[in-house]
Amino acid sequence: MEPEKGVRIPLAVRVAFAAAFLGLMIFASIRLTPVFTGLMSRPEEVGRFVASYGSVSALVYVIVQIVQVVIFVIPGEVVQVAGGYIFGTWLGALLSVLGILAGTAVAFFAARLLGYALVQALVSPKKLQRFEFLISDPKAEIAMFVLFLVPGIPKDSLVYISGLTPVKPLRFFLISMVARIPGIWGAAYIGAHLQQRDYGPVWILSAVALVLFVIGVVFRERIIDRLHRLRRGDTDTPAGPRP
Numbered sequence: 001m002e003p004e005k006g007v008r009i010p011l012a013v014r015v016a017f018a019a020a021f022l023g024l025m026i027f028a029s030i031r032l033t034p035v036f037t038g039l040m041s042r043p044e045e046v047g048r049f050v051a052s053y054g055s056v057s058a059l060v061y062v063i064v065q066i067v068q069v070v071i072f073v074i075p076g077e078v079v080q081v082a083g084g085y086i087f088g089t090w091l092g093a094l095l096s097v098l099g100i101l102a103g104t105a106v107a108f109f110a111a112r113l114l115g116y117a118l119v120q121a122l123v124s125p126k127k128l129q130r131f132e133f134l135i136s137d138p139k140a141e142i143a144m145f146v147l148f149l150v151p152g153i154p155k156d157s158l159v160y161i162s163g164l165t166p167v168k169p170l171r172f173f174l175i176s177m178v179a180r181i182p183g184i185w186g187a188a189y190i191g192a193h194l195q196q197r198d199y200g201p202v203w204i205l206s207a208v209a210l211v212l213f214v215i216g217v218v219f220r221e222r223i224i225d226r227l228h229r230l231r232r233g234d235t236d237t238p239a240g241p242r243p
Contacts, residue, residue, distance in 0.1 A: 021110055021118065050086055058095055061086065065099025069156050070106050076156060080184055084191025092188035093181075100184065101177055104159050108172065111163025119164060123157045135164045141175055148179035151209070155180065183209075 053060045061083060068079045083092035111119050120128065131147075134140045144162060147153050155176075162172055186205055193201045 021114060050082075058087070058091075061095050062099040062102070065096055066103040066106065069100055069103025069159070076100075077183075077187055080187035081191040081194070084188030084193075085195045086191075087188075088195075089185070089189045089192040092191060093185045096184045096188060097177065097181065100180065101173060103156075104173060104176060105169075107156070107159040108163040108169065111160045112169075116164060119160045122160055127154060127157055128161065131158060131161045134161065140165060141167060141171060144172070145175050145179050148176045149182075151183065 050057045050061050050064070065079055065083070068076050080092075080096045083096045086092060087095060134143060144158075144165075144167065147158060148155055159176070162176070165172075167175075186209060190202050190205055190209075193199070
């Protein structure tokens, strides 16, 4: 069910904008994803690419981060590690936050203005069904915070789904970014120490991140089910096995 929106846009305009947005997404995915995937496989390659733009290299990195969020098939963690590799921990994390925030705003408002059909075209039916409880709940902020905090949950596709919810944009941006900052900082920290060839902290933090990621992947269905039941006020019924 598509939630009501405060902004009313004629159907023909929404269809035209949705088609244009999807067309741009498909074109960019075909042209950019193979390039970015190859480029992002090694942070030093990203460093050379960004550094080649000289005085505007920070802006280029932010644009790359925006594109990664909007075209979410590109691996985001590698982009964030690259930010630390190029700019150091703190500046790399800050630039990642700016890029992710801007990309989040693009995806969120695209979903909010263009509606359910756009999200259906971008997000798999399984993911959309799993997070549909957020769409009809006007008080889902806590659930959103947990989902953006837990590793292993598809955060960039969740941004599009969140655009369908009644949550106010500024509240959503605050919730999602605060939840994502620990992961962004950790990725930048790893990248900075890779650049310095100081591999001890890299191995330690990478091991911690891997453990948290595995825990998030293993338990994400239980976490989502728990959040779903809490939103319905059903806290006593245990989650059964999912097919």
